[in-house]
Amino acid sequence: MTVRATDRLTLRPIAATDMDDLMPFHLSDRGHWRGAGPDAGAGWAWRLCAIPLGHKQIHGFGNFIGRTAAGEAVTSVGAFCPANWPEREQGWSTLTDTTEAANTVINHDRDELGWDTLVSYIDPANARSFALAEHLGATRDTTAPRPDAGDLVYRHFGAAA
Amino acid sequence: MTIAPTITTPRLRLRGHALADFPPLCALFASARAAYMGGAIPAKESYRWIAAEVGSWVLRGFGSWGVERTSDDAFMGQIGINQPLEFPEPELGWVLLEAFEGHGYAAEGAQAALDWWWDASDSDTLVSYIHPDNARSIALASRLGAQRDPDAPLPDGEDGSETVVYRHRRPQ
Numbered sequence: 001m002t003v004r005a006t007d008r009l010t011l012r013p014i015a016a017t018d019m020d021d022l023m024p025f026h027l028s029d030r031g032h033w034r035g036a037g038p039d040a041g042a043g044w045a046w047r048l049c050a051i052p053l054g055h056k057q058i059h060g061f062g063n064f065i066g067r068t069a070a071g072e073a074v075t076s077v078g079a080f081c082p083a084n085w086p087e088r089e090q091g092w093s094t095l096t097d098t099t100e101a102a103n104t105v106i107n108h109d110r111d112e113l114g115w116d117t118l119v120s121y122i123d124p125a126n127a128r129s130f131a132l133a134e135h136l137g138a139t140r141d142t143t144a145p146r147p148d149a150g151d152l153v154y155r156h157f158g159a160a161a
Numbered sequence: 162m163t164i165a166p167t168i169t170t171p172r173l174r175l176r177g178h179a180l181a182d183f184p185p186l187c188a189l190f191a192s193a194r195a196a197y198m199g200g201a202i203p204a205k206e207s208y209r210w211i212a213a214e215v216g217s218w219v220l221r222g223f224g225s226w227g228v229e230r231t232s233d234d235a236f237m238g239q240i241g242i243n244q245p246l247e248f249p250e251p252e253l254g255w256v257l258l259e260a261f262e263g264h265g266y267a268a269e270g271a272q273a274a275l276d277w278w279w280d281a282s283d284s285d286t287l288v289s290y291i292h293p294d295n296a297r298s299i300a301l302a303s304r305l306g307a308q309r310d311p312d313a314p315l316p317d318g319e320d321g322s323e324t325v326v327y328r329h330r331r332p333q
Contacts, residue, residue, distance in 0.1 A: 016220050043246040043317065046220075047213040050245075054215030054224075057164055058180055082208040083183040147205070 004104050011064045011101055013056060014076060018065045019049050021073035025095055033126050034093055055080060061113070063091075066101035075101045079109060079118065086145040090120045090156060092132070102136055106156050117158025119144060121151040130154065163218045165226050170273045173266060175226035175240060178215050182227045182236055183208060189238070189258055197292035198256065214241050223251065223278070228270050230261070237261040240270045242278055242287065249314040253278070253287050253329065255301070262297075268304055275305065275329055285331040288313060293325045302327035 004011050014022075026036040026045035036045050056062035063078035077092040090106060092098045109115045120138060122130045130152055138154035146153050165177035189195065190207035202210070217224035225241030238257035244250065253274055255267045278287055289307060291298045307327035315324050 019220070046246040047209065050213035050216030050220055051209050052212075052216065053219040054178075054212035054217070057215050057218070058178060058212060082205070082212070083180070083187060084204050084208060 011066050014063045014065045022049050077101045077105050090118050110157050118156045120154045124152050168273050170269050173270050174229045174231050178227045197295040240274050247317040253289050279331050287329045289327045290324045
């Protein structure tokens with residue numbers, strides 16, 4: 001299923017072939033924000049690629065890879081809801097640019113999948129990520145349950161259940 | 162996208178993991194029964210490990226199954242063939258919820274996974290990594306025909322105090 005294909009950006013569910021772009025991201029400095037980073041080790045970075053592939057099978061929804069017309073991977077973005085998450089969460093790994101892809105996927109979740117609401121959990125030290133959430137129109141939800149007490153919760157649409 | 166094939170034995174069904182498998186499996190991995198599997202693991206961690214073993218079907222063409230009893234569809238545990246990057250070769254593992262131990266279910270399921278592997282892969286071998294104090298698992302590996310392989314490489318970061326290798330070989 002392709003969610004969107006324009007001259008600028010194609011979004012497709014992540015696949016095994018996206019590993020070549022996602023492994024180096026997880027092992028980069030910015031991979032720190034997704035639970036990896038330069039010291040995480042290749043084994044954990046491999047798992048971080050395998051987890052969303054498994055999540056898609058278990059839950060039926062998950063991450064998309066955004067690529068330019070030239071094939072360059074610019075972002076991985078999509079919803080994640082492991083067993084201990086209070087609700088569905090939109091995450092992103094910005095290789096070079098997430099804004100357009102995140103907007104597209106959020107609209108897809110609301111309009112095509114019919115979801116009532118969607119949040120992002122963001123580390124308060126990750127200024128770029130919560131700036132993006134705000135740019136996408138999300139608002140802080142100070143009362144929603146969250147997986148880690150220190151996380152900020154940004155709600156993209158709808159209201160807490 | 163490769164997904165886990167469903168395998169049926171006289172008493173069991175091995176099928177792809179479902180969301181409902183996670184509460185009982187995560188509780189098992191968080192309990193003292195996980196002592197031989199790297200210690201009690203918080204639910205957040207075990208979710209990720211299990212999800213990665215499902216994603217392994219896409220990346221490797223093999224991975225983990227949830228195990229059900231065919232007579233009543235009860236969820237019994239997990240059997241998997243996995244090779245995360247830390248493993249030098251693919252490994253067959255098994256874990257059952259306590260209530261289902263002692264009936265030969267693990268042997269029946271593991272044998273089905275072995276048979277699938279000999280059929281689906283070109284490989285003539287498969288290992289099981291077992292804690293040296295886990296007498297039940299060692300007995301099961303032996304019952305399946307595996308033999309101790311003292312020369313086999315261990316997973317990265319493990320040593321003989323926590324892992325011994327039992328090697329399964331393709332039947333001649």
